[in-house]
Amino acid sequence: MMVRKLRLQRGWSQDQLAQLSGLSVRTIQRIERGQKAGLESLKSLAAVFDVQVVDLEKEVAMTTDQECFDEERRVIEYVRDLKGFYSHLLIYIVVISGLFVFNFTVSPEFVWAKWVAFGWGVGVISHGLSVFEIFDFFMPNWERKQIEKRLGKKL
Structure with a gap:
């Protein structure tokens, strides 16, 4: 280091x-x-x-100190999670836009794409809440506690 x-x-x-x-x-x-x-x-x-x-x-x-590696690992995981969320959001926007265009081209009298947008949107929102740590459900603390519980020792 x-x-x-x-x-x-x-x-x-x-x-x-x-x-x-x-x-x-x-x-x-x-x-x-x-x-x-x-x-x-x-x-x-x-x-x-x-x-x-x-x-x-x-x-x-x-540099072999575990705390240093743990902190770096946490930051790397967070950045990967953030990248995953932004990728998920971008794909959502592109696909849903395409579906709405297709929907209005093929059958404008019935807007079925809104149901796909709603369902997938819930997934995107929950992904964002998880990445930005707004909810602590199934987050690293929960994972750490479960690992400690199964190993029978503190990490």
Whole structure:
């Protein structure tokens, strides 16, 4: 994690850091994800960043801290959920618009597309309420409690 922070502070890409340190881009990626780095890799990075190897070793060891990973995982899951909701909403708008056009083209005397819009709209609204955490029904706290209950220990 410190490697990533140091790299970003200097405005370097992973490719640039790899060239400066003599390491492969893949090695840089692994280290930034928290995998254990070899001593030679740490020496190369310490030389590039002008820090002590011991400082990098401590920081790399800290990146395996579970709280850090849990927080990152929660943020990543939230962003994925948000992306899923916006995709769902966009698909809803496109398909329902198409259905209304089709409905008024084929049988304008009976508006059946409103029932599809209503039914699917309920699903979109419940998806939005879930993503934006307006209701806490079946949310992460509920999931965590259920997992703890089944494992018999606190997470």
